[in-house]
Amino acid sequence: MNREADLVLHRARLLTVAPLGDERPRSGPAAGDVGAIADGWVAARDGAIVATGHGLAWQRLELVPRSTVEDVAGRVVMPGLVDPHTHLCYAGERWDEFTARRSGSDYLAILERGGGIHATVRATREATDDDLVAAISERIARAAASGTTTIEVKSGYGLEPEEELRHLRLIARARASAAIDVSPTYLAAHALPPRANGDRRAFLRSAQAALATVAAEHLAEAVDAFVEKGVFETEEVAPLMHEAASVGLARTLHADQLNDTGGAAFAARVEARSADHVSRASAEGLRALEHAGIVAVLLPGSALFVGYPPPDARRFVAHRVPVAIGTDHNPGTSPLEGMPTAIGLAVTMCGLTPHEAIVAATINAAHALGRGARTGAIVEGRRADLVVLDTDDERELAYRLGAPLVRAVFANGRAVSPAS
Amino acid sequence: MNREADLVLHRARLLTVAPLGDERPRSGPAAGDVGAIADGWVAARDGAIVATGHGLAWQRLELVPRSTVEDVAGRVVMPGLVDPHTHLCYAGERWDEFTARRSGSDYLAILERGGGIHATVRATREATDDDLVAAISERIARAAASGTTTIEVKSGYGLEPEEELRHLRLIARARASAAIDVSPTYLAAHALPPRANGDRRAFLRSAQAALATVAAEHLAEAVDAFVEKGVFETEEVAPLMHEAASVGLARTLHADQLNDTGGAAFAARVEARSADHVSRASAEGLRALEHAGIVAVLLPGSALFVGYPPPDARRFVAHRVPVAIGTDHNPGTSPLEGMPTAIGLAVTMCGLTPHEAIVAATINAAHALGRGARTGAIVEGRRADLVVLDTDDERELAYRLGAPLVRAVFANGRAVSPAS
Numbered sequence: 001m002n003r004e005a006d007l008v009l010h011r012a013r014l015l016t017v018a019p020l021g022d023e024r025p026r027s028g029p030a031a032g033d034v035g036a037i038a039d040g041w042v043a044a045r046d047g048a049i050v051a052t053g054h055g056l057a058w059q060r061l062e063l064v065p066r067s068t069v070e071d072v073a074g075r076v077v078m079p080g081l082v083d084p085h086t087h088l089c090y091a092g093e094r095w096d097e098f099t100a101r102r103s104g105s106d107y108l109a110i111l112e113r114g115g116g117i118h119a120t121v122r123a124t125r126e127a128t129d130d131d132l133v134a135a136i137s138e139r140i141a142r143a144a145a146s147g148t149t150t151i152e153v154k155s156g157y158g159l160e161p162e163e164e165l166r167h168l169r170l171i172a173r174a175r176a177s178a179a180i181d182v183s184p185t186y187l188a189a190h191a192l193p194p195r196a197n198g199d200r201r202a203f204l205r206s207a208q209a210a211l212a213t214v215a216a217e218h219l220a221e222a223v224d225a226f227v228e229k230g231v232f233e234t235e236e237v238a239p240l241m242h243e244a245a246s247v248g249l250a251r252t253l254h255a256d257q258l259n260d261t262g263g264a265a266f267a268a269r270v271e272a273r274s275a276d277h278v279s280r281a282s283a284e285g286l287r288a289l290e291h292a293g294i295v296a297v298l299l300p301g302s303a304l305f306v307g308y309p310p311p312d313a314r315r316f317v318a319h320r321v322p323v324a325i326g327t328d329h330n331p332g333t334s335p336l337e338g339m340p341t342a343i344g345l346a347v348t349m350c351g352l353t354p355h356e357a358i359v360a361a362t363i364n365a366a367h368a369l370g371r372g373a374r375t376g377a378i379v380e381g382r383r384a385d386l387v388v389l390d391t392d393d394e395r396e397l398a399y400r401l402g403a404p405l406v407r408a409v410f411a412n413g414r415a416v417s418p419a420s
Numbered sequence: 421m422n423r424e425a426d427l428v429l430h431r432a433r434l435l436t437v438a439p440l441g442d443e444r445p446r447s448g449p450a451a452g453d454v455g456a457i458a459d460g461w462v463a464a465r466d467g468a469i470v471a472t473g474h475g476l477a478w479q480r481l482e483l484v485p486r487s488t489v490e491d492v493a494g495r496v497v498m499p500g501l502v503d504p505h506t507h508l509c510y511a512g513e514r515w516d517e518f519t520a521r522r523s524g525s526d527y528l529a530i531l532e533r534g535g536g537i538h539a540t541v542r543a544t545r546e547a548t549d550d551d552l553v554a555a556i557s558e559r560i561a562r563a564a565a566s567g568t569t570t571i572e573v574k575s576g577y578g579l580e581p582e583e584e585l586r587h588l589r590l591i592a593r594a595r596a597s598a599a600i601d602v603s604p605t606y607l608a609a610h611a612l613p614p615r616a617n618g619d620r621r622a623f624l625r626s627a628q629a630a631l632a633t634v635a636a637e638h639l640a641e642a643v644d645a646f647v648e649k650g651v652f653e654t655e656e657v658a659p660l661m662h663e664a665a666s667v668g669l670a671r672t673l674h675a676d677q678l679n680d681t682g683g684a685a686f687a688a689r690v691e692a693r694s695a696d697h698v699s700r701a702s703a704e705g706l707r708a709l710e711h712a713g714i715v716a717v718l719l720p721g722s723a724l725f726v727g728y729p730p731p732d733a734r735r736f737v738a739h740r741v742p743v744a745i746g747t748d749h750n751p752g753t754s755p756l757e758g759m760p761t762a763i764g765l766a767v768t769m770c771g772l773t774p775h776e777a778i779v780a781a782t783i784n785a786a787h788a789l790g791r792g793a794r795t796g797a798i799v800e801g802r803r804a805d806l807v808v809l810d811t812d813d814e815r816e817l818a819y820r821l822g823a824p825l826v827r828a829v830f831a832n833g834r835a836v837s838p839a840s
Contacts, residue, residue: 095815099773142823304768305819336764341822344756348724353519395515399725402761403562404824 003050005043005061007384007413008069012077013392014040016052016378017363025295025322025367032355034078034394035377042077044384047413052378068415076394078358079376080149080180080385080411081339082365085276085297085326087187088139088153089167091132092123094331098305108230108258117157117191120331124157129170136174139329144180146338149385149411150366150375151180152326154224156187160195161210164188168219180411181383183369185252186214188240189225189232200236208240215247221370222250222273227266229259234266241270250370256281258308268292274324274368279303279311286319295368297324298352298360300345301334313350324365325350325357344401354398384413423470425463425481427804427833428489432497433812434460436472436798437783445715445742445787452775454498454814455797462497464804467833472798488835496814498778499796500569500600500805500831501759502785505696505717505746507607508559508573509587511552512543514751518725537577537611540751544577549590556594559749564600566758569805569831570786570795571600572746574644576607580615581630584608588639600831601803603789605672606634608660609645609652620656628660635667641790642670642693647686649679654686661690670790676701678728688712694744694788699723699731706739715788717744718772718780720765721754733770744785745770745777764821774818804833 016035020026026033041058043051051061063069097119101110110116124132136153143151153171158164168186175182188207196203214220223244225237241251250273255263257277264285267275275281275289276297289296296316303310316323325346328334336342343357352360366376375383388408389397397405409416436455440446446453461478463471471481483489517539521530530536544552556573563571573591578584588606595602608627616623634640643664645657661671670693675683677697684705687695695701695709696717709716716736723730736743745766748754756762763777772780786796795803808828809817817825829836 093813095774095813095819098767098815098819146822301821304821307768335819336821337823347518348727354515393513393515395518399515399518399755401721401724401756402566402822403757 003043003045003061004064005045005050006064006067007044007410008041008058008061008063008067009072009077009386009388010041010058010070011074012040012042012072013038013074013394014042014052014378015076015078015358015394017079017359018377018379023373024293025364025372026359027290027322028317028320031317031323031359032353034355034358040077042378042386044413047384049378049380049382049384051380072388074392075407076389076391077378078387078389078394079362079378080387080409081147081361082150082369082371082376083143083148083326083339084152084274084324084365084368085299085328086151086153087156087328087330088136089132089155089171090120090124090157090331091127091135092120092331094119097332101306116332118194120157121159124167125163132167132170133173136171137177140174140178140180140182142337144409144411144416146340147387147406147409148339149180149409150183150369150371152183152185152369154185154187156190156224159191159193161206165210165213165219168214172219179414179416181375183371184220185222185224186220187224189237191226191231204236204240208243211243211247211249215249220249222252224252224254226254227261227263228254228257229261234262238270245270252276256285260285264289267294273370277302277311279309286315286321289321290319293322295322295324295364297326297368298346298350299326299328299334300349301328301336301342303349304345305335306333310349313346313352313356317356322364322367323352323356323360324368325360326365340397340405341401343397344399347398354395357398358394384410386410423463423465423481424484425465425470426484426487427464427830428461428478428481428483428487429492429497429806429808430461430478430490431494432460432462432492433458433494433814434462434472434798435496435498435778435814437499437779438797438799439783443793444713445784445792446779447710447742448737448740451737451743451779452773454775454778460497462798462806464833467804469798469800469802469804471800492808494812495827496809496811498807498809498814499782499798500807500829501567501781502570502789502796503563503568503746503759504572504694504744504785504788505719505748506571506573507576507750508556509552509575509591510540510544510577510751511547511555512540512751514539517752521726536752538614540577541579544587545583552587552590553593556591557597560594560598560600560602562757564829564831564836566760567807567826567829568759569600569829570603570789570791572603572605572789574605574607576610576644579611579613581626585630585633585639588634592639599834599836601795603791604640605642605644606640607644609657611646611651624656624660628663631663631667631669635669640669642672644672644674646674647681647683648674648677649681654682658690665691672696676705680705684709687714693790697722697731699729706735706741709741710739713742715742715744715784717746717788718766718770719746719748719754720769721748721756721762723769724765725755726753730769733766733772733776737776742784742787743772743776743780744788745780746785760817760825761821763817764819767818774815777818778814804830806830
């Protein structure tokens with residue numbers, strides 16, 4: 001071994017979360033296999049992992065000048081966290097709404113009254129381009145400081161396609177200067193805009209028409225829709241999803257969050273890369289996800305803040321559906337911050353074990369973003385996205401809710417400034 | 421005004437949480453009154469608040485040499501947080517138990533099998549004095565970094581009175597070097613120790629006999645007991661509580677946590693300063709608390725981690741029972757860290773408003789520790805226990821769960837090092 005390295009972290013409890021012989025997301029009995037190596041080390045060069053091992057073998061690496069070599073003294077080194085579901089492109093807060101709302105049905109009632117999302121839509125429309133880019137960038141930086149090295153960012157508060165395209169272009173600006181990897185999603189059907197005058201079909205046609213621009217300008221990697229009772233039905237958004245596929249965009253869905261509307265099975269039908277929320281997914285829906293190998297993205301934050309029953313992760317593991325978790329960071333239903341918080345809630349509220357939650361927040365979330373072979377695991381050739389925890393027991397990430405456990409973050413081999 | 425000051429924080433959104441004409445904890449319609457002052461300032465000298473006001477009037481203060489004068493640029497300045505219920509004196513973690521346990525009834529089953537608390541009892545008994553003092557001190561320092569300036573610390577993992585006295589003496593050592601105010605409690609009846617051979621009466625007599633030493637050595641301010649089905653009954657611990665009163669110790673109780681055993685009414689009968697958990701307290705219990713002016717300490721952390729229904733704070737507010745909140749930090753049922761996390765959970769899980777949660781985490785928690793006239797509010801003459809938030813909207817403390825919002829902490833007028 002005479003590979004060159006510019007970053008070495010050694011004497012680590014190394015969680016490789018390495019693939020188990022294939023490149024599929026983890027599910028069933030393998031859902032909690034974090035591939036721990038005692039006295040482990042990882043070496044990177046130019047942003048990519050070049051080698052891993054244990055003991056002193058790292059000393060045979062050739063270190064380039066000004067390399068970072070750190071003895072982490074038994075601390076956990078794990079893959080950078082992947083947040084597969086956020087709505088960071090918004091202006092204004094809606095704190096008043098939180099005190100008025102105490103259940104999931106209240107949420108739909110507020111929506112029907114033109115509150116909820118529509119308040120954010122107005123504030124975001126009124127915000128200048130520069131202010132929005134600054135807000136998105138600050139939220140990405142805060143996520144990075146808490147250990148996130150890959151983050152999905154949806155549009156969705158524009159509603160009307162023209163405004164959605166503006167948001168996607170602003171997300172692209174924030175992405176260009178971000179320290180971490182940003183995966184943009186066009187949330188094409190979030191709610192019916194007031195100007196649509198109730199004409200759902202015309203609105204969805206206009207959203208569908210925008211896909212050509214989204215694809216041509218590479219404004220998004222995936223297209224999303226909110227399939228829910230009183231919002232959009234599966235059959236309504238089917239043409240949108242099929243058009244997305246035909247222009248080369250991945251599909252993802254807000255599905256079965258408050259009611260079972262067959263969203264999980266629909267996600268399988270349109271070959272989505274993930275089905276998100278899925279608190280109310282039926283057994284049939286779970287079987288469809290398992291069969292299609294689609295990642296279920298569980299989002300306990302909105303269950304906590306809106307007050308509906310959280311998804312029962314044990315059902316998904318029992319059905320061998322691969323599970324990911326995310327913050328769902330948004331101003332209306334899940335303002336929590338940081339993947340460590342999401343991990344804590346996924347364990348306490350959804351019933352994942354700490355190791356399942358770590359897999360769900362790394363390799364499986366990477367699969368949910370089409371990056372299952374590029375990040376989410378500490379394996380030679382992958383991006384050097386790494387987190388050092390301030391503990392030798394990664395389970396604390398799940399249980400010491402609120403503790404500042406993230407000691408250092410490396411994205412693409414470069415140190416990200418720690419949480420303030 | 422020509423008062424001397426050595427600490428001035430100005431241009432703040434100042435939450436005074438000032439008393440409303442009396443020195444009682446807040447309840448009912450006043451439960452959420454935080455006494456906000458726009459463009460406010462607070463001045464302190466030698467650890468005590470000497471003046472508050474708004475605008476530029478602080479400039480007429482006489483500043484002593486080397487004073488700290490900070491323009492906080494519109495950020496929130498609020499009273500230091502008070503954590504009225506923790507079990508920080510322990511060794512060893514019990515993470516394995518968390519994955520095995522998914523409900524409150526499981527908790528009692530684990531307890532009956534000699535697991536649960538007994539694992540901590542063994543590990544703590546085997547820990548050396550120095551190691552325990554170091555562990556307690558580190559936990560207090562972490563709490564301080566997250567904004568806590570007054571913290572209750574219970575013994576309770578000794579079980580046998582001799583070992584409990586050791587723990588209380590070690591808590592006293594940690595207290596002597598702590599940057600923040602520590603209120604020690606003798607948790608005299610937490611569980612029946614194995615060596616008691618099932619003789620509950622003899623055990624409780626021995627705990628009662630230890631009270632003389634506790635009082636003589638000033639080892640605790642209060643005496644606590646875990647009143648619960650299968651643990652201790654109210655009538656069994658009544659003599660202990662009466663003896664505590666007669667030697668000048670305050671009373672507090674773990675009451676009605678998993679089952680209604682009349683704990684709240686019993687707390688009123690023994691004139692406890694707080695009744696803690698009270699998830700299952702009956703309407704009669706709430707009326708008793710209201711009548712006696714006893715603070716109900718809500719602890720959502722254990723509800724989240726053990727999986728039982730959290731206390732419904734709206735019931736307490738409707739019954740005009742003063743509410744406080746705490747972390748309940750302990751290795752078995754509530755390992756979360758920091759009062760900001762407890763505030764977030766009290767709002768999302770128990771239904772407090774953000775302002776009610778701030779009152780519950782400051783002045784009302786101070787009352788629960790017999791310090792309702794000394795801290796918990798930004799008022800002339802009180803201890804200069806202050807927190808500066810990294811926001812101009814204190815409601816973010818409740819909603820941005822997991823965000824590092826505590827910018828600076830002053831305990832007794834001195835800066836505490838920030839969270840790492």
